[in-house]
Amino acid sequence: MRILLTNDDGILDPGLAALRSAVADMGDVTVVAPDSPQSAAGRSITLHDPITCERVHVDGKFWGWGISG
Numbered sequence: 001m002r003i004l005l006t007n008d009d010g011i012l013d014p015g016l017a018a019l020r021s022a023v024a025d026m027g028d029v030t031v032v033a034p035d036s037p038q039s040a041a042g043r044s045i046t047l048h049d050p051i052t053c054e055r056v057h058v059d060g061k062f063w064g065w066g067i068s069g
Helices: 014-026
Strands: 002-005 028-034 052-058 061-068
Touching: 002 014, 014 028
Parallel strands: 002 028, 028 061
Antiparallel strands: 052 061
16 A cells, blocks of 8 residues: 655654654555645745755655655
8 A cells, every 4th residue: 555644844743753653564655745844834835936856864764755845
C-alpha cells in the first residue's frame, strides 16, 4: 500500500514524524510537506516566485519532500 503524508506545520514537525513512525510498517510512506510552517495560510497563493521541491534528509537518511512557494 502507498501512503502519502502531508501537513501544514512543515516537513520537520514532530507530529508528522510521529505519524510517519506509526504507519512505517503499513506500506510505502511518502512525506510531502511545506519546507516551513504554513498554518492558517489556506488562502495563500504564489504569484512571482518559483515553486520548489527539495529532498529533505534527517540523520543522513531521506525523509521526504519539502515544498516552497
